[in-house]
Every structure is written in structure tokens, then in C-alpha cells.
Amino acid sequence: MxxxxxxxxxxxxxxxxxxxxxxxxxxxxxxxLGRLPPAPVVRWDPADPPLWDPVVPPLAGGPAAFAAFAAWLLPRVAPPDVPLASAAGRLVGRGPGLTPEGDDVLAGAAAGLRALGPAAGLAAGRIDALARSLCPPDVRTRTGALSATLLLLAASRGTAPEPVHRLIAAGDRDAALADLRRLGASTGGAVATGIALAARYLETVTSGA
Known part of the structure; x- marks a missing residue:
């Protein structure tokens, strides 16, 4: 490509x-890779164990840990004023970039739902349905192949770039957020925005639990 x-x-x-x-x-x-080749020719054995699992592990610690995470993230990353239920219809394929910003927001929201939803107290079936709804069935006709690949993986499995893993885990979240924002021209910042969108949604729907 x-x-x-x-x-x-x-x-x-x-x-x-x-x-x-x-x-x-x-x-x-x-x-x-240790270095990019002069031409895109790479030999790789898929039978070898992967270097990492791209599925973001769930946030540990239950509702208190989720509340603390949301209280840390939302002042630093302002989520868009878009209802999660209608986000896919409004954002797929929208915005500049090799992966449009709208798609990156949706991928971040899907990964955020799957990583944060259990600690927030949302039922597993509802998490799965919401995450999958962020990637419409016709996604490959509405955006580019790279963006569709990343969004499909995030919505179906909860995958995300490596800095997101450190962002969700206990540790230096400020450094993880800074590393995420350096990904691509706008991709990392948009992914962070999507995670904030998921956090705000979860905060709203579980606040009375």
C-alpha cells in the first residue's frame, strides 16, 4: 500500500x-523489524511465538480502579460530543490520514470498552455488542484497507497499539499517553480520544451501579 x-x-x-x-x-x-528492508520483502515464520499479544488486558481492580483511571484520563483527553451508540455511523471513514481520524477514534473506543468495561461493571455481553457495533459490516467499503483491518481487530478482539497496554496498566500513564500521541500524524491522539469516549460512556452508564 x-x-x-x-x-x-x-x-x-x-x-x-x-x-x-x-x-x-x-x-x-x-x-x-530490526530495520526496514529497502523493498517490502520479509521472511517470517508464523509458527514462531509472537513478540506480544495485541489484545489489551482488562484493567485490574474493579470499580474503584476504573473510577481512578477515568478521573486521570478525562481531564487530559477530551472525548468528542458523540453518543457511543451512533459513533460508527458518524465517524467511519471521516477525517484526514492514512487511517482516518474517525476510524482511529472508533478503534480506541472499541479497545477501551473491552479493556475498561469489566472493571466498570458492565456485563460481558453488553461490552461485546457495543464494541462490535463500532465496526459496521460494510466497513471495507467505507474506509481504506489498513483502517478497516485495525478497526476490525479492535472491535472483535480489543487489540490496540502497544502504548495503550501501558496506558491501561498500572504504571507511568503519562509516559504511555505521550508515547501513544507520537504514533502517526494523528493516529495515536485519535486512539486516546476513543479510549476517553469509552471511559466517559462507562462512567455514565455505571454511575448508578
Missing amino acids: GVARGAVHLDLDGFVVSLTAPGVPWLPNGVA
Whole structure:
């Protein structure tokens, strides 16, 4: 598909694999290389164990931990004034970038729902339905192949770029947020916005629980 910001994107019949150079955050669809080759030719054995699992582990600690996370994140990342239930219809394919900002927001929201929903107290079935609703069935006709790949993975499995894993886990969240915002021209910031959108939604629907 092309080369941008330390990554080569290969379209494999609609599923995009991103080859990334050192210094680029690991991606859910990525193969991290010691250096980018002069041409996109890479030998890789899928039978080897992966370097990491791109599925973001759920936030540990229950409702108190979720409340603390939301209280930390929302003042730093303002979510858009978009209801989660209608977000896909309004955002898919919208905005600039190799992965449109609207798609990145949706991917962040889907990963955020799956990572934060259990601690917030939302039922598993509702989390799954909401996350999947953020990736409409016709996504491949409404946005590019790379963006559709990342959104499908986030909505169905809860995958996200590596800095999101550190953002959700206990640790230096300020550093993780800064690393996430450096991803792509606008991708990381939009993913963070999506996580904030999910956090605000969960805060609203579980506040009376």
C-alpha cells in the first residue's frame, strides 16, 4: 500500500500487515523489524511465538480502579460530543490520514470498552455488542484497507497499539499517553480520544451501579 513514518503497509487480500521499524510502537497488525528492508520483502515464520499479544488486558481492580483511571484520563483527553451508540455511523471513514481520524477514534473506543468495561461493571455481553457495533459490516467499503483491518481487530478482539497496554496498566500513564500521541500524524491522539469516549460512556452508564 505504501510507506509512511517508519512503516511499510502490505495489503494481503484486504488484510493489511504493517512492517515497522525500531522506534515505532508495536501495532496489532504489525511485524516489528530490526530495520526496514529497502523493498517490502520479509521472511517470517508464523509458527514462531509472537513478540506480544495485541489484545489489551482488562484493567485490574474493579470499580474503584476504573473510577481512578477515568478521573486521570478525562481531564487530559477530551472525548468528542458523540453518543457511543451512533459513533460508527458518524465517524467511519471521516477525517484526514492514512487511517482516518474517525476510524482511529472508533478503534480506541472499541479497545477501551473491552479493556475498561469489566472493571466498570458492565456485563460481558453488553461490552461485546457495543464494541462490535463500532465496526459496521460494510466497513471495507467505507474506509481504506489498513483502517478497516485495525478497526476490525479492535472491535472483535480489543487489540490496540502497544502504548495503550501501558496506558491501561498500572504504571507511568503519562509516559504511555505521550508515547501513544507520537504514533502517526494523528493516529495515536485519535486512539486516546476513543479510549476517553469509552471511559466517559462507562462512567455514565455505571454511575448508578
